[in-house]
Amino acid sequence: MTELQVGDHARYVRTGTVGKVVDVKEREDGRWIQLDSTGLYYHEDYVEKVEKKESKEKEEADIEEVVERIKELKEAFEHVDERVCEGGG
Template sequence: MFKVGETVRYGRTGTVGKIVTFSEEMGETFAELDSTGMYYRIDQLTAIKEEKRREEKTRDSTRDFKEEQEKIRDMQENAWRNTDQSCEGGG
């Protein structure tokens, strides 16, 4: 059983956070995570060590930054490819 303050991961999305509180609804127990403010079924959570959480957070933000930069670069390249390079105003 989990307790308040324990660091857990929600396996479906990889969300990691500390348990803030518990809630019961329709016979299911949910835990609120500090990282999202959302509730997750406790049978879907896995306990992890705090050190692992820090590593995951750093790695994920670095990966997210690189992916975002790549998306922006692709959008910029595609914007030029989809023009006929004329200077018409269209008004």
């Protein structure tokens, strides 16, 4: 297994989150890798090195998914009748 270093591109395998490694912490329970995309630390056992191109492709795919979801929500809200909404209390 290749040790990840600051500046490498990596993917957290459980969610597919990708980003650039900005920090590495050594602890008793192992190495923890911080990704710039989330600011979170991930245990090295669940992070794999990826090529920069692969990281960029995943980012573009995520953006496309968000845009598609926004379109779906917009269409759904176009059919909401505001006159029927009831307040609480």
